[in-house]
Amino acid sequence: MKENLYKYILGIADNSLILGQRMGALTGHGPSLETDIACTNISLDLFGQVRSYYQYAAKIAGDGRTEDDIAMLRKEREYVNVLLVEQPDTDFAYTMARQFLFDVYHFMFLTELQKSKDLTLAAIATKSIKEVSYHKRFSSDWIKRLGDGTELSNQKMQNAIDNLWTYTDELFHQTEADKAMVKDGIGVDVTKLKEGYYKQVIEVLEEATLNIPESKYFQKGGKEGIHTEHMGYLLSDLQYMQRAYPNMEW
């Protein structure tokens, strides 16, 4: 099997899986019916993407594993999503800040992935980018609304951005598989996205009257399978049925 390609696909898909899982959990608990529907929609889009990626990964693995086995039956150390997407929904500001900080990256990433020599990945990117452009607009709008809303909402949004900032740098970290895929013209060189990313993010934060965090201390580890303490609980829910009732069809 093409080991690096398989790993590379998981690196993309796991982000959408874990963020989709987080957003899905909010269904029915949103601050208004309209935002509730929008958050569920984001979750639905992400899971749709996840299915395309894992179906492709299952084909490459070629060992009889299905999309669900890949999504739900790995050990925590085998999930390679970035730490950002697994962060909890402390409040709606965190939810939107997490979404925004990921969406800006996600959009840039998919824009490049459309040019991949791997036609399946390029096709998934092209299909997904329309959805992600909507996510980005939605989350950017909320950054502005909350940043430039009331004093309280400004405080809360500032707090969320300050606390999640530490997870942004990891988006541009490369694993060995990433590097190999970039070399083959399949993967996206994320190091080249970094400057543009911070530029876009800062533009929105400034418009939202938020301060740009100054901290230069960043966290990473997710891409190597070393997660925050939140991850185990998230996976317990995600994997519950597959673990409790193994080898069944649903």
Added chain:
Amino acid sequence: MSEEQIKNLEAQFEERIARDEKIEPKDWMPEKYRQTHIRQMSQHAHSEIVGMLPEGNWITRAPSLRRKVALLAKVQDEAGHGLYLYSATETLGVSRDELYEQLHSGKAKYSSIFNYPTVTWADMGAIGWLVDGAAIINQVPLCSTSFGPYARAMVRVCKEESFHQRQGYEIMIKLANGTPEQKAMAQDALNRWWWPSLMMLGPTDAESIHTEQSMKWKLKRKSNDELRQQFIDQTVPQADLIGLTIPDPDLKWNEERQSYDFGDINWDEFWQVVKGHGPCNKERMKARVGAWERGEWVRDAAMAYAEKQQERREKQAV
């Protein structure tokens, strides 16, 4: 207006309905018609929104990606139903905030079925199959109800509900044909949801109020007992088909009536839940009120931002 004039208007109004004309929000309507519709439509909207909670409970734990996506989409549809129904109710001159206030204070009711817990994955199947199934039986007649916005909302809602019903039944088929453990899970869910689903069609005719007026306004076409019989007759063969047993020892085909006879419904349980003492009434309200309260600062911020934007636009225009 004199009493005479009002009587005339009322007579004309009733004639319009009898002729199957739709009543639109701007038309004159008797106050009682308005109030009855606000009550019934908002109750329906609340049911959609509270109904998101028991199923939402399984989104993070759905057994496969395909099922997770389908469940998310289903619960999202219910939110959409709530949205159209609140909007349709607002045309009668009441705001969504007021309606929420009625729900949160316990003044407004919602369908009691959502006060039962969802304890296994099979409950997602049973709810779609039975609860959406019973909802359709309640709601199809409303597609031709007299109040235009309600009728139109119901046409769209019913289409989606029948999709939900099939999706739920499909979950049950899969479980019923699965391992013994899966089949037992399906049977257990049917056992728990069957009677509450029958109760969902409303108290027995002898105890049901406002039926006559509702018939005239086409808010009701058949009695609760007729609807219940229709639901049973439709559902029993579906259970048979997948080898599940309806948990009613008195259930028997009646050749003469060409319908199923069925056992006594525990109406004490029904009234207990309606009065707020079901297994999850408190949890459901806590979840709704909690979401509303936690969302307050968000809604305030959105409002403040919109005002600022408006001011900026006005300044620019000057």
